[in-house]
Amino acid sequence: xxxxxxxxxxxxxxxxxxxxxxxxxxxxxxxxxxxxxxxxxxxxxxxxxxxxxxxxxxxxxxxxxxxxxxxxxxxxxxxxxxxxxxxxxxxxxxxxxxxxxxxxxxxxxxxxxxxxxxxxxxxxxxxxxxxxxxxxxxxxxxxxxxxxxxxxxxxxxxxxxxxxxxxxxxxxxxxxxxx
Numbered sequence: 001x002x003x004x005x006x007x008x009x010x011x012x013x014x015x016x017x018x019x020x021x022x023x024x025x026x027x028x029x030x031x032x033x034x035x036x037x038x039x040x041x042x043x044x045x046x047x048x049x050x051x052x053x054x055x056x057x058x059x060x061x062x063x064x065x066x067x068x069x070x071x072x073x074x075x076x077x078x079x080x081x082x083x084x085x086x087x088x089x090x091x092x093x094x095x096x097x098x099x100x101x102x103x104x105x106x107x108x109x110x111x112x113x114x115x116x117x118x119x120x121x122x123x124x125x126x127x128x129x130x131x132x133x134x135x136x137x138x139x140x141x142x143x144x145x146x147x148x149x150x151x152x153x154x155x156x157x158x159x160x161x162x163x164x165x166x167x168x169x170x171x172x173x174x175x176x177x178x179x
């Protein structure tokens with residue numbers, strides 16, 4: 001008897017791992033091993049499916065702009081230039097404080113273990129926690145300071161923060177499209 005996920009090979013070759021459903025004999029026998037019954041195609045007895053649950057998701061579902069053809073919202077991907085700009089800002093604004101937070105443990109350990117300085121553990125904890133909190137602020141700064149337009153903004157992006165927060169608030173106030 002072949003284990004689940006192992007192919008039974010009648011060709012003399014050693015059996016190896018395979019996908020469920022690779023064994024046509026087991027599928028025909030209906031013993032469940034290697035059967036090709038689609039998962040989720042039938043509801044459990046007494047359970048009612050939500051309307052449209054078994055239909056494939058429409059292209060662009062969960063979106064932010066309205067299509068002229070059907071009036072429903074469709075997603076628009078964030079332009080690659082904007083994504084890269086955000087990622088760079090987040091990497092710097094979050095990465096540097098986070099690395100400093102980790103480094104505070106190492107520096108504290110080295111100073112205490114070599115007898116150079118006696119640092120209470122609470123000071124180490126507060127210092128590293130402060131750096132990690134600064135990294136969390138840096139995450140938000142990296143997102144909101146990047147220009148969400150195709151053209152890049154300034155080096156630090158302080159003028160973009162207010163504009164981007166206003167855009168976020170406006171998008172949250174818009175009612176979702178009726179499906």
